[in-house]
Amino acid sequence: MLYTQLGQTGLQVSKICLGTMTFGEQNTEAEGHEQLDYALDQGVNFIDTAEMYSVPARQETQGSTERIIGTWLASRNNRDKVILASKIAGPNTGISYLRQPMGFGKDSIKDALEKSLQRLQTDYIDLYQLHWPERKVNFFGKRGFEYDPSDGWEDNFQEVLHSMQEWIKEGKIRYFGVSNESAWGYMHWLRTADQHQLPRAVSIQNPYSLLNRLFEVGLAEVAIREQAGLLAYSPLAFGLLSDKNHQEGVDLSASRLQRFKQLSRYNGENTRKAAAKYYEIAQQHGLSLAQLALAFVNTRPFLTSNIIGATTMEQLKENIASIEVELTPEIMTAIEAVHQVYPDPAP
DSSP: OOEEEOTTSOOEEESEEEEOTTBTTTBOHHHHHHHHHHHHHTTOOEEEOOTTOSSSOOTTTTTHHHHHHHHHHHHHTOGGGOEEEEEEOOOOGGGTTSOSSOSOOHHHHHHHHHHHHHHHTOSOEEEEEESSOSSOOSOSSOOSOOOOTTOOOOOOHHHHHHHHHHHHHHTSEEEEEEESOOHHHHHHHHHHHHHHTOOOEEEEEEEOBTTBOGGGTTHHHHHHHTTOOEEEEOTTGGGTTSGGGGSTTOOOTTSHHHHTTTOGGGOOHHHHHHHHHHHHHHHHTTOOHHHHHHHHHHTOTTEEEEEEOOSSHHHHHHHHHGGGOOOOHHHHHHHHHHHHHSOOSOO
C-alpha cells in the first residue's frame, strides 16, 4: 500500500480509501465486517462514511453504514488502527427526516455529529466533512454554475468554522473537510479560516473518474497549491467502469446502475459510449476496466486518496490491488484521446 499526507495535518492515509455506502443496503453487517477486515489487512487505514448512508438514501436504512462500522470497531478493538471520515448532510428535501432545519447551523452540526459518534461507537472522528454546500451551486450532475437570484443562502462560513473549532477543542473531531465543493467555495473556506484563525478545510471529497475529470478545471491547481488533496469518490462511476457492464451475457440485475435507476448520473448516452472506449483500451493492454480506471485516478498529482467501494470480496480485492497497476505512456495517450472526444460526460 502507498500512503499520502492528508492536507497539512501530518496524518498519513492510505492512497486507497474504503468507501462504505453499500453497507446496510447491498451489503449485510457480516459482509461489511469482512470487507473492513480485508482492507485493513491490505494496509488500507482510511475509511469513509456519512450520516445519510447507505445509498440510495432511505429513512429505513439511514445510519446503517455507520452502525456497521461501529460494531466492527467495537468487536475488533482497533480504533487506533484506522483514520475515520464521516460527513454531515446539507439541505435536501429528500432526506428531511434527518433533522430540521437541515443546514449547517451550530445545533444541526451538534446533533449530526453526536449521532454519528454514537453509531460509530467512537469518541472522535478524524475527518468531519460537509457532504455538500448549503448554497445553490453545481454538484450532483450539474456541469456549470448557474446563478439563482432566489437562493436565500447567506455567508455563514465563519459560523460553521467556529463550530468545527469548538468540536476540535473538545476532541470530538480532529480535522474538517468539504465535499462536492467548487473552487470558489474551497478558496472562501480557506480565506475565512485564515482571516479569523479558524480551522482550515484539509481536504476536498469530490467525484473524479475517467468519466468526470471536472476537478482538473479549477480545483486541481487549488488542491496542489493549497496542499489540500482530493479524496476522489465514484472512481468506477457506480460500476459502469467495470468489465461486467461491457460483456455479453452478464446478469446485471444486481448492479447499482440497474437497481437504483433514480441515480441517473452515469446513465447518459455519451457516458456509456466513453466507458465502452475505455473498456477497449483496457482489453488491448491486458487489464480489466476497473484496473485501468482506478490506476488512472491513482496517477493524479492532486490525489490524496482514491475512495473505492465494492459489493463482493472479488471486487474489493481487485480494487485494492489497483494500487500496484502502472499505466504506460501508450495507455495514457489512448485515455487522453478518448477524453478529447467525450470530455466529462458524467459531471
